[in-house]
Amino acid sequence: MDHSSSSFIISPYPQSIKLDKTLKLGVMASGSGSNFEAIARSIDEGELNAKIELLIYNNPEATVKNRAQKYQIPSLLLNHRDFSNRKALDRAIVEEFKARDVEWVIMAGWMRIVTEELLKAFPQRVINIHPSLLPSFKGINAIEQALEAQVKITGCTVHLVDLEVDSGPILVQAAVPILPNDTPETLHQRIQIQEHRIITQGIAIASALQGS
Numbered sequence: 001m002d003h004s005s006s007s008f009i010i011s012p013y014p015q016s017i018k019l020d021k022t023l024k025l026g027v028m029a030s031g032s033g034s035n036f037e038a039i040a041r042s043i044d045e046g047e048l049n050a051k052i053e054l055l056i057y058n059n060p061e062a063t064v065k066n067r068a069q070k071y072q073i074p075s076l077l078l079n080h081r082d083f084s085n086r087k088a089l090d091r092a093i094v095e096e097f098k099a100r101d102v103e104w105v106i107m108a109g110w111m112r113i114v115t116e117e118l119l120k121a122f123p124q125r126v127i128n129i130h131p132s133l134l135p136s137f138k139g140i141n142a143i144e145q146a147l148e149a150q151v152k153i154t155g156c157t158v159h160l161v162d163l164e165v166d167s168g169p170i171l172v173q174a175a176v177p178i179l180p181n182d183t184p185e186t187l188h189q190r191i192q193i194q195e196h197r198i199i200t201q202g203i204a205i206a207s208a209l210q211g212s
Helices: 034-044 064-070 086-099 116-121 142-149 184-210
Strands: 008-010 023-029 050-057 075-077 104-107 126-130 153-160 170-177
Touching (some): 008 184, 023 034, 023 086, 023 184, 034 064, 050 064, 064 075, 086 116, 104 184, 126 184, 142 184, 153 184
Parallel strands (some): 023 050, 050 075, 104 126
Antiparallel strands (some): 008 170, 126 153, 153 170
């Protein structure tokens, strides 16, 4: 059997967690929203006891809004260009999420650095997914960074967010081998498959750790 493209999931916490309480989620996305759909599908299929109260997207061209419509989830455009700075945008996000009693904020491909305005409103309740095995290859172009470094394994990480970029406690990771002929596109495709597997695990783990 060829294991060259196999992957494995790493976490110090149980990978199968059943939640008694329905989590109220707010999701932030900037692009196509494949991770958003992975969460919505997991909820629909009964794998994650949660409800997405609102999707906020910051790019008018983001097709994630179509995925929200597919699952009948409310969505709202908050174009970052309409705000004077990042704090002003985050204050607007907090206002919208708080109005819907959101408990957990999920950054599912949110291509903006968040500020203390968001993190103070949802302390230890903001979750991000990043396409590398953190702490390696932080920031933008993580997949290209891994290829340039000629490492043999990369992957993706679900973690709690703090004020440092791509920092905060790690919840779960999935390792993905880099193949000899990989391009940024082919590697990204395989990493995304694993992102869709672990994003809901990370949400469940974070909730269990917080006791809610």
